[in-house]
């Protein structure tokens with residue numbers, strides 16, 4: 001490779017935009033089909049537990065007695081199996097990612113008392 005050729009590559013690199021996104025200054029744009037994070041329309045949930053059984057990462061816990069559904073987002077691998085298994089279609093794969101965090105936490109969804117009657 002000639003010196004002229006190398007100089008051409010260096011100059012092109014100096015004056016071209018970076019390939020990376022400059023996060024967090026420039027927010028990422030999500031595609032419609034991006035698998036980001038699971039949301040539960042908890043008022044429609046019947047606590048059947050199918051989503052939990054299908055989850056390969058053991059990220060979902062369902063408590064029929066407490067009317068509570070929870071997800072450990074740091075375990076979730078966004079495979080969509082729970083969404084496909086839900087008979088009530090109350091699970092949705094949102095196209096935005098879970099926000100970064102320094103402490104692991106579990107997101108809990110509890111059915112309101114009104115819709116339990």
Ligand code: SF4
Nearest residue numbers: 055076077079080082
């Ligand atoms: S998307 Fe996959 S890994 Fe995540 S909670 Fe649903 S079944 Fe589990």
Ligand code: SF4
Nearest residue numbers: 045046048049051086
């Ligand atoms: S499969 Fe659907 S209805 Fe059943 S517990 Fe999971 S979210 Fe609720």
